[in-house]
Amino acid sequence: MTIKDIGPKPQSFDIETATKENTNYRSVAWSGRYLQVTLMSIPVGGDIGLEAHPETDQFLRLDAGRGRVQMGDAKDSLTFDREVSDGWCVLVPAGTWHNITNTGDIPMQVYAIYAPAHHAPGKVHATAAVAKADEDDEPADWSVQPKKASDEHG
DSSP, X not given: OOOOOOOSSOOOOOHHHHHHHOOSSEEEEEEOXXXXXXXXXXXXXXXXXXXXXXXXXXXXXXXXXXXXXEEESBTTBOOEEEEEETTOEEEXXXXXXXXXXXXXXXXXXXXXXXXXXXXXXXXXXXXXXXXXXXXXXXXXXXXXXXXXXXXXXX
């Protein structure tokens, strides 16, 4: 299944199938004015990467695999520590340091909803390294953004 980000226009698709079939680290599936949907595939032993988004709330749902979620007020104080698996959701308040590590034996398939939008519409990153190196991954000018605060990475 191929999903094309059509921007802030009505859209529908089978998100569970799209998430399970996604083989990219991150694929932006839909970008609205106020939120964004991305699909993620985290390889065995890999992780999303320790980070905090000062102005972005996140909802993540696992559609395949299992992992370990860690969150906290500081990158060296991750006091929330849970095991999650297929069907679980993770809710990340803005400003919270967080990471999800794949602890299973298959790729961990996740979809994430960011509010506000966080990535360039339609952006695809094959790997975490490609995503980290991308210097052209900003939300669209037509998206509604808070006063700019920088994301933090561990």
